[in-house]
Amino acid sequence: MKKGFENLTTLIYLLFAVILTGISLAILWWSTTEVIEAIKNYVNKKEFILVMLQSVGTVIISIAILDISKYMIEEEVFRNKELREPKEARRTLTKIMTIIAIAVSVEGLVYIFKAGANDMHLLIYPAMLILTAVFVIIGLGIYQKLSYTVEH
Template identity: 55%
Template sequence: MRRLFEFTSAAIYTIAAISLVLMAVSIVGYSLYTTCNILFFQQKTVDFIFTILQSVSSVIISIAIIDVAKYMVEEEILRDKELRKPKEARETITKIMVIISIAVSMEGLVYIFKAGTKDVALLIYPSILILCSVLVIIGLGIYQRLSSVIEEKDQKRHLTISPD
């Protein structure tokens, strides 16, 4: 029964990971299409810079999606879950949160450019997005510090218990 559950779980994670990768590739393809379209077939106006920034943002989001799919495959399909170490979890969380922060700040940059060309009063929302990105990085720094202190204590505890 346990093997059936593990197989079913792995199959579901595999389907989800493949779906995420396909969606991310679709986003990148569409970004390339819109970028090429504006580069070669349309006038270079204010829309040009907005489209390029939006495409960059979309590609960054796609990378985040692919990273989540990779994490699912590595952690939920290929790896024995009991072998996970706190350092590995911290590194994975750090990587994902940095990508999320970059994506949020890119969205803020795109919206700042768009709002700045229309009405200065519209800059509040993009500014909040960039502030949120900064807060994510600050929170990540605090998390890194606290978790590394805990890892050091755990490592010292294992050294004192170990018979070596």
């Protein structure tokens, strides 16, 4: 019974990892077509830069989704259900949180360009996004320091 349940959950993890991979590739495809369209229909510099920055953000998000999918396959399908060492957990969490911080930073940058062109009062949201990314990095640094100290 236990072995059957483990096989079922492994299959479910594999299915969701494959779905996430498909979503990641779809996002990447969409982003690429947006860039190609922006190059074909080059209207003005400001609009072109916004499309390019948005595409960078979506590519980073796509990579984050692909990385999560890879993690699910490595940890839940090919290995035992638990991380073997705290060092592995720290590395995996660091990688995922770094990608999230980059994605949030790029999104904040895109919104700064959009808001700065329209209304200066709209800069509060992008500033909060970038501040959030800073807090994520600070929190990650604290986590790294504390977990490294515990490991040794």
